[in-house]
Amino acid sequence: MKQAKRPKSAMIRRNRLVAYTFLLPNIIGFVLFILIPVIASFLMSFTSWNGFGQIEFIWFENYQNLIGDPNFRISFVNSILFTLISVPITLFLSVLIAIALNRGIRFVKFFRTAVFLPYVTATIAVAAVWQLIFNPTMGPINGTLMKFGIDNPPGWLSSTSWALVSVSVVYIWHSVGYYMVLFLAGLQNIPEHLYEAAELDGAGPLAKFFHVTLPMLSPVIFFTMIIGVINSFKVFDLIYVLTGGGPGRSTHVLVYDIYNTAFKQFEYGYASSMAYVLFLIILIFAFIQFKGQKKWVNY
Structure with a gap:
């Protein structure tokens, strides 16, 4: 043996x-x-260091300074606003497009590719194209608005009122294809006999959507909500190219503020503390979502 x-x-x-x-x-x-x-x-994050010279440990001073830092508060509010604008709209559009493409329409492969293509396109290229689209004098958006009699259309990326919304529009357009694929996979895994049973009970299209499709899609919705919140808090490259954090500080989000603090102001310790506060914020959002999913996610 x-x-x-x-x-x-x-x-x-x-x-x-x-x-x-x-x-x-x-x-x-x-x-x-x-x-x-x-x-x-x-x-x-417990030090004061500018990349040169001696590292000095100041322990929790960086975290204490963040509490009273007005720039950090602005970045935090902008990140929350960006998330509240982009995530719900992205998921809503993704579900609608996935349902439309799941119905077996003609040229479905072409439409799937067309919707997904922006996601695999380089973000820098996407931002450069949208800069031209949002151009206040030569862009097609303002050109169309002026043809309809609007003499003073917004400066989309140069207005403090519209800049964050404009970046959110680009982010949604760039991201919706990825979530569409996830929802499409979820829709194709819903057993057909559930729809047949709903029809026998007299359910119409809306009733089938709310009582069959949405409950069966709830695990995918939960997953995409988690990923969507994390990705929205991580947005940097679009803002870097489109607005550079401006005008003013209207598009300064947390990741851009971390980059600015570390690589322009050379406050590496302070930037590290900001990064860990961002990690904590994302962790809290994820924890709330995981706690709440027990009441509405159907496995």
């Missing part, structure tokens, strides 16, 4: 060695580029 077990145990060890060999590059990348920077930035 012992002789029979030896080749088997040797094979198990060899298979484990092969598995760890394939995993090793990813593990090294995770440790070097994620784990170590996360730990280093956490320690740095």
